[in-house]
Amino acid sequence: MKDYIVRAMAAEGQIRAFAATTRELVEAARSAHNTSPVATAALGRLLTAGVMMGSMMKGDEDLLTLQIRADGPLEGLLVTADSHGNVKGYAGNPDVVIPANSRGKLDVAGAVGSGFLTVIKDMGLKEPYSGQTMLQTGEIAEDLTYYFATSEQVPSAVGLGVLMNRENTVRQAGGFILQLMPFASEEVIASLEKKIAEVTSVTDMLEAGCSPENILEQLLGDLGLELTDTMPAQFHCNCSKERVAKAVVSVGKKELQSMIDEGKPIEVNCHFCNKNYSFSVEELKDLYKRASRA
Template sequence: MQDTLVRAIGAYVNIRCMAAVTTHLVEEARRRHDTYPTATVALGRALTGGILLGGLLMGDERVNLQINGRGPLRSIVVDADAYGHVRGFVRHPHTQMPLREGKISVKEAIGAGTLQVLKIQTNQKEPYRGIVPLVSGEIAKDLTAYLVNSEQVPSAVALGVYIEKDTRVAASGGFIVQALPGAQDREIAIVEENIAALPPCSEMILNGLGPRDIIARVMEGITIKFLEEKEISFQCRCSKDRVIRIMIALGPEEIRDILVKEGEAKASCEFCKQNYVVTGDELKQLLEEIEAMPESPEP
């Protein structure tokens, strides 16, 4: 079944909710990065959080999450857009922590640190930047703290990843619910009670619930208007053309040096682990094209 994101709003109340099932995209990230279980859960929660925050964007906006901690994972970086595409990596993918009461402790793997959120618009020179200290290290509560403190929107975030004994991702997903201006205390209390009674997101997904079902559980007692359902996926923006543009930016002297020392240029994308090779013949052609370019006039 394809991973999906669903957006909904209360038909008569100012509360919105989004839920996503991200099992396949998190499994793809695990496979690409060869993550051990602790790193898989941490990266999976961050990817799911990125997808959910991306669902709040419009047009060509992007959101970038950077979790930096003092624990063995060190950092997690996630990049998502408004179209349901997400990519990400963890600095030390082979991190594995001892189980605590039978559960993976992402908090210990990340340690004390910060969550930085960048919102990037193509027509803006500087992105919006919000930084908050990690309040939990389990990622969901940290995203909640960011939304409440930096964006001033009362919110609740839940994220979950379930790993099989063979380390494959069996279930992954989450939700965001937000009280918009005009939401009444009674309506907020209903949602809070619903959330308190919910099992973990990964358990609901293991039991066959999809995003619409999760939203129905979160918003039980409130009439729901579903707004959108879309497919989501792990998708990177890297390409060989981007690598070649980087080579051009290095300049002819650096390209000549690579030709002499290496004979070809190699690059690997941190986000998706795709490897690229620019052959010696391609480098020579680049040099010819650069040298044929007219010189820029002096100012």
């Protein structure tokens, strides 16, 4: 099944909903960064949330950034997404290995630790919107639920899951975000809370063969679910040699000159997709000229 996001409404517009299957994009991230199982689970959850939250934005050029800064051995996470279903991201320490939690599962909370979640939305205004909340559990879904309620004043339910194969490839990944509109009735709220309480886990639903549509049907089928549209989702980095060259130019003439004086090519790594770009001494000289003209 190709990765995609489903957007929907329920209860005559009192609930808006998103669900996604993201196995391929999480596997692409795992492959690019060679992440350990617990790092894959943590990064995969945030990538899944990011791609759904990106799809909530309206403008073609809008960008969303999710950043977790925390004291756990994972050393934080950074994910960015656009409004077209493209997402990318990385873990501070992709090699982290820690024991399983008390339930025998990957200990995402232990890897993440205590800290802060920051959400930045760049919608082409003078200043990007930025909201920050303390991590509540480090499990990521609960932290985003808390963020929506406190920073955006939108009561929400977030479910995220990543299931690994024994050989450390991604078996299942996906999630959902349900949000109550300000005019939601007490009856609708109570009904939704009851449904959410019945959900075992996102990965259980995916393992049972549920598509994003099936997940929303299970959660909202009794509340007049209306599917509005679908959107492909993918791990995609828009880095290029030219973009990286601009970053190299920005270090300044003094730094560039010292690189040239060393007489060796340099290699620059893109954090988001782990691709390396090489610049010869001749190319560095050209970049020095560009820096001089700037």
